Amino acid sequence: MKNLFLLSMMICFSSVIGQSKIPSAESQIKTALYACPEMHQEGAKVLGYNQKGELVTLREGHNGMICLASDPNREGISVSCYSDKLEAYMARGRELxxxxxxxxxxxDTRKQEIDAGTLMMPKEPAAAYMVTAKKEDHDIESGVLKNSKIRYVLYKPYMTGAETGLPTKPGAPGMPWLMDANTHRSHIMITPATDN
Known part of the structure; x- marks a missing residue:
């Protein structure tokens, strides 16, 4: 009897361990779209993960926006949406x-490739939106996300503080600033102020 109990406990434990922690495509799409401006949500392309954990296209798009579902192997929830003008840069990062x-x-690799002209970056600032939350604030079945935080980013290589008129260090809460000024990865950061 004791052996039968232990065997059944091991089967239950192994089945729980074997369960996929990857949400359904529908759930991933819903969560990824939290990072997308409402006016672009319907036509945005969505990249996410199949049940093998491979990054795949979950939904084709047609409006120049690409949304990326949260990587199931990382801590917490982090989804993003960005202009397709940034896809070469983003895809190269994932590849590396x-x-x-x-x-x-x-x-360093992306810097060398951007400087050599083999990795193309937009000539004008291109937007990216990032939403983060704790795992416990995500309903894996429905894709609903609570208590999330958003930040906005505008990428353009080699922007300077003098050119943009922006500080190169964070200032007052919610104030835009230029991160990595005068580098291949310079970007304007805007993190809305929060109460907590």
Whole structure:
């Protein structure tokens, strides 16, 4: 009897471990669209993860916006949506990480490629939107996200504080500032002020 109980507990435990932590395509799409401005949500392309954990297109788009579902292997929830003018830059970053490069190596490789003209970046600022939340604030079945935070980013290589008139360090809460000024990855950061 004791052995039968242990066997049934092991089967239950192994079935729980074996369950996929990857939400359905519908759930991933709903969550990813939290990062997309409402006027662009209907036509945005959505990238997410199949049940093998591979990044795939979950929904085709037609309006120049690409949304990325949260990586199931990372802590918390982090979804983004960005102009398709940034896709070469974003896709190259994912590719380099998949090849085993560190964040520093990825940054250096993309700099070399941008400077050489082999990795194209937009000539005008291109928008990206990021939404983050804790895992416990995400309903994996429905895709509903609570208590999330958003930030807005405008990418354009080699922007300077003098050119933009922006500070190059964070200032008052919610105030735009220029991060990584005068580098290949310079971007304007806007993080709305919150009460908490």
């Amino acid at each position: 990480i998949a090849e085993g490069q560190t964040e520093v190596e990825k940054r």
